[in-house]
Amino acid sequence: MNILVCVKRVPDTAENEIEINSAGNDIERDDLVYSVNEWDNYAVEEAIQLRDKLGGSVTVATVGDEDSEEVLRREMAMGADNGILLTDDAFNGSDGKGIARILKGLVAKENFDLILTGAQADEGSAQVGGMLAAMLDYPYASLVNAIEVIDDSKLKVGREIEGGNQEMNEIELPCVLSIQTGINEPRYVGIRGIRKVASVEIPEYSASDLGLSEGDVGESAAKVKRVDYFVSEMGEGAEILEGDTEEVAAKLAEMLKAKGGIK
Amino acid sequence: MSQIFAYIDHHGGQAADSALELLTAAKKIDSSAQVTAVVCGSGSELDQVCTQMAKHYAQVWKVDKADLSYPNAELLRGYLANVLPAEGILLAAHGTLSMDLLPGLSVKLDSAYVADVVDFEGLEGSTLKTIRQEFGGQAHAHVHCDVGQGAVITVRPGVFPPDESASASGEVVDKSAEAGEVQAKRKYLEVVAAEMGDVDITKEDILVSIGRGIGDEENIDEAKELAEVMGGVVSCSRPVVDAKWMEKSRQVGTSGQTVKPKVYLAMGISGSFQHMGGVKGNPFIVAVNNNPKAPIFQVADVGVVADMLEFMPELKEKVEELK
Numbered sequence: 001m002n003i004l005v006c007v008k009r010v011p012d013t014a015e016n017e018i019e020i021n022s023a024g025n026d027i028e029r030d031d032l033v034y035s036v037n038e039w040d041n042y043a044v045e046e047a048i049q050l051r052d053k054l055g056g057s058v059t060v061a062t063v064g065d066e067d068s069e070e071v072l073r074r075e076m077a078m079g080a081d082n083g084i085l086l087t088d089d090a091f092n093g094s095d096g097k098g099i100a101r102i103l104k105g106l107v108a109k110e111n112f113d114l115i116l117t118g119a120q121a122d123e124g125s126a127q128v129g130g131m132l133a134a135m136l137d138y139p140y141a142s143l144v145n146a147i148e149v150i151d152d153s154k155l156k157v158g159r160e161i162e163g164g165n166q167e168m169n170e171i172e173l174p175c176v177l178s179i180q181t182g183i184n185e186p187r188y189v190g191i192r193g194i195r196k197v198a199s200v201e202i203p204e205y206s207a208s209d210l211g212l213s214e215g216d217v218g219e220s221a222a223k224v225k226r227v228d229y230f231v232s233e234m235g236e237g238a239e240i241l242e243g244d245t246e247e248v249a250a251k252l253a254e255m256l257k258a259k260g261g262i263k
Numbered sequence: 264m265s266q267i268f269a270y271i272d273h274h275g276g277q278a279a280d281s282a283l284e285l286l287t288a289a290k291k292i293d294s295s296a297q298v299t300a301v302v303c304g305s306g307s308e309l310d311q312v313c314t315q316m317a318k319h320y321a322q323v324w325k326v327d328k329a330d331l332s333y334p335n336a337e338l339l340r341g342y343l344a345n346v347l348p349a350e351g352i353l354l355a356a357h358g359t360l361s362m363d364l365l366p367g368l369s370v371k372l373d374s375a376y377v378a379d380v381v382d383f384e385g386l387e388g389s390t391l392k393t394i395r396q397e398f399g400g401q402a403h404a405h406v407h408c409d410v411g412q413g414a415v416i417t418v419r420p421g422v423f424p425p426d427e428s429a430s431a432s433g434e435v436v437d438k439s440a441e442a443g444e445v446q447a448k449r450k451y452l453e454v455v456a457a458e459m460g461d462v463d464i465t466k467e468d469i470l471v472s473i474g475r476g477i478g479d480e481e482n483i484d485e486a487k488e489l490a491e492v493m494g495g496v497v498s499c500s501r502p503v504v505d506a507k508w509m510e511k512s513r514q515v516g517t518s519g520q521t522v523k524p525k526v527y528l529a530m531g532i533s534g535s536f537q538h539m540g541g542v543k544g545n546p547f548i549v550a551v552n553n554n555p556k557a558p559i560f561q562v563a564d565v566g567v568v569a570d571m572l573e574f575m576p577e578l579k580e581k582v583e584e585l586k
Contacts, residue, residue: 011398013398013399013401013533014475014533016401017401017554017555017556018398018401018402018556019556020402027398027402095375096366096376097369097370097376100370119362122397122398122399123395123397124378124379124395124396124397124399125376125377125378125379126362126366126378126379127366127376127378128366129366130362130363130364130365130366130367130370131366131367131369131370131376133367134340134366134367134368134370134371135370138448139337139447139448139449140336140337140363140367140449141363141449142336142359142362142363143359143362143363156452158455159359159363160359160518161359161360161454161518162358162359162517162518163457163517163518163519163520163521164457164511164512164514164518164519164520165454165455165456165457166454166455166457167451167453167454167455168451168452168453168454168455169335169449169450169451169452170449170450170452171448171449171450172448172449175448175449178362181501181502181505182501182504182505185506185507223374223375223408223409223412223414224375224376224377224406224407224408224409225406225407225408226404226405226406227404227405227406227407228404228405229397229402229403229404230402230403230404230405231402231403232394232403232561237560237561237566238548238550238560238561238562238563238564238565238566239564239565239566240560240565240566240567240568241565241566241567245569245573245574245577246577246581248567248569248574249574249577249578249580249581250581252549252565252567252578252581253578253581253582253584253585254585255547255549255565256493256526256528256549256582257582257585259525259526259547260468260469260525260526260547261469261493261495261525261526261528261547261549262469262492262493262494262582262585262586263468263469263493263494263495
C-alpha cells in the first residue's frame with residue numbers, strides 16, 4: 001500500500017507562550033520552538049505500521065518553505081520512505097482550499113492508495129483532509145482512531161465521536177483519513193535517526209510542477225484571509241494568586257475549603 | 264439580505280443544544296437575514312425535530328431519506344449539495360459531524376469555508392468579518408471571509424446564547440425529492456459505546472484534573488494523593504489518555520466525559536475548548552499552569568502560575584493542615 005501523509009510545521013504550543021508582536025498583526029515568531037504538528041506524528045506512525053504489515057511505501061509531504069524540510073526529515077527518521085517539499089512563493093497566503101489544491105496536484109502526479117492527515121493543526125480548522133477528499137472524489141473519514149485492513153479495496157475505520165464513543169465505518173480505497181491523537185504510540189526519534197536521513201535528497205515541487213496557476217492558490221485565490229492576531233478580553237479571567245509557593249498554596253487551600261473542595 | 268441556513272444536528276428525535284445557538288449566530292451575521300433550518304434524517308424522529316425547529320425558524324427544510332437514520336457524512340454531503348443554493352451561507356456547530364461533513368461540502372458548493380468561529384463582527388458588502396482562535400486558544404485572529412459565492416461556516420458550541428424566543432411559526436418544506444439519490448463509498452456500521460472505568464468521574468463533586476503538565480506517568484500518584492486528601496478523584500485531559508497513562512473513562516472533554524463537579528482543580532491543563540466543553544454546572548475552577556498565556560486562565564475563577572509538579576505537594580500539605 002502506497003501511503004501519503006500530509007504534515008505541517010507548526011509552533012509547538014506545549015512549549016511556547018504565544019504572544020502578539022509589537023505591531024499587533026502577527027504572533028511573535030522570533031523565539032518560537034517549531035515542531036511537527038502533533039496529530040501528524042500519529043498519522044505517520046499509523047502509515048509506517050500499515051506499510052510494515054502490507055508492504056508498499058510511506059511518503060510525507062508538506063507545503064512550506066525550506067524551514068519545513070526539518071519536519072520532513074524528522075518523519076523520515078521515524079521511518080517514512082520519501083519526503084516531498086511543496087514550495088513556491090505563489091503558495092503564500094493560501095487558505096485551506098489553496099493548500100488542498102496543492103496537495104491534489106501532488107496526488108495527481110503520484111500514485112497513492114491511502115492519504116492521511118492529522119485531524120487538525122495549529123489553526124484548529126480541521127479542514128484540509130476533507131477538502132482534498134472532495135476535490136479527488138475520494139471517500140473521507142475524520143477523527144480516525146482505529147484502522148483495520150479488510151482487503152485490498154477497503155478498510156474498517158473507527159471515528160472518535162462525542163462522549164468517547166466510537167463510530168465504525170467501512171471505507172473504500174483510495175480514501176482520505178484524518179487521524180486523531182491516541183490512535184497509536186508514535187515512536188521516539190533519536191539524534192542518530194535524524195543524522196541518518198540528514199543528507200537524503202528531498203525533491204521540491206513548485207506550482208508549475210503541480211499544474212497549478214495563480215487563480216488556484218495563494219492570496220489572490222483565497223476567499224478566507226487572516227487579517228491579524230490580537231489579544232482578546234474574552235472572559236473576565238482568573239484571579240491570579242501572588243506570593244511564594246507556600247503562601248499561594250495556603251491561600252488556595254482556604255479557598256478550596258470555602259468552596260467545598262475539601263471533604 | 265442574506266440567505267442563511269442552519270444545519271440542525273439531532274439525536275433520538277431531539278435537536279442538539281447548538282440548534283438555537285445557530286439562530287443567534289445567524290442574526291449576528293445579518294439581523295435582517297431570512298434563516299432556514301435544514302434538518303436531515305429519516306422517519307418520525309426527523310418529523311419531531313422539524314416540528315420543534317418550526318417554532319424557532321421561519322422556514323424548515325426537511326430531507327427525509329431511509330439511509331439517513333444515522334448521519335453518514337458521505338451521504339449527507341451529497342444530499343446537501345443537491346439541495347442548498349451555492350450562494351447561501353450555511354451555519355453549523357463545530358463538532359465531530361461537521362468536521363466530517365463540511366470541508367468537503369464547501370468544495371462541492373464551491374463556497375468559502377471557515378471553521379470554529381467564536382464571534383462575528385458583521386457583514387460589509389460580501390466580506391464577513393469573523394473571529395477565531397488559533398494555537399490551542401492562545402491567540403485570537405480576525406479572519407475575513409468572502410461570502411459572495413456562498414460560505415460554509417461552523418461556530419463553536421456554547422459561545423452564542425441560544426435564541427429561545429420561539430416566535431416563529433415556520434413552515435416545514437419537504438426537500439427530499441430535490442435531494443435526489445446519493446451513493447457513498449463509506450458505509451456506517453455501528454457506534455461502539457465508551458467503556459466505563461473503575462471510577463465514574465461524572466458523579467464526583469471534587470475533581471483534581473491533570474494534563475500534559477504531569478510530565479510523566481510516575482507523577483500521577485502524587486495527584487492521586489492530593490485528590491484523596493481533598494476527598495475527590497483524579498480526572499485528566501486528552502494528552503494523558505493519549506499517552507496511555509490513564510483510562511479513557513477518566514478523560515474530561517467533548518470527546519470524553521461531561522462532568523459537573525462543585526470544584527474543578529485543573530493542573531497542567533491548557534484548557535482547550537474541547538476540554539472545557541466537558542466541564543458543566545458552573546463549578547469553582549482553579550487553574551495551575553506554568554504558561555500564563557494558557558487559555559484556562561480565561562475561564563478559571565482562580566489561577567496559580569506555577570509548575571504543577573512543584574505546586575502539588577505544597578498544596579497537599581496545606582490541605583492536610585486545614586482538615
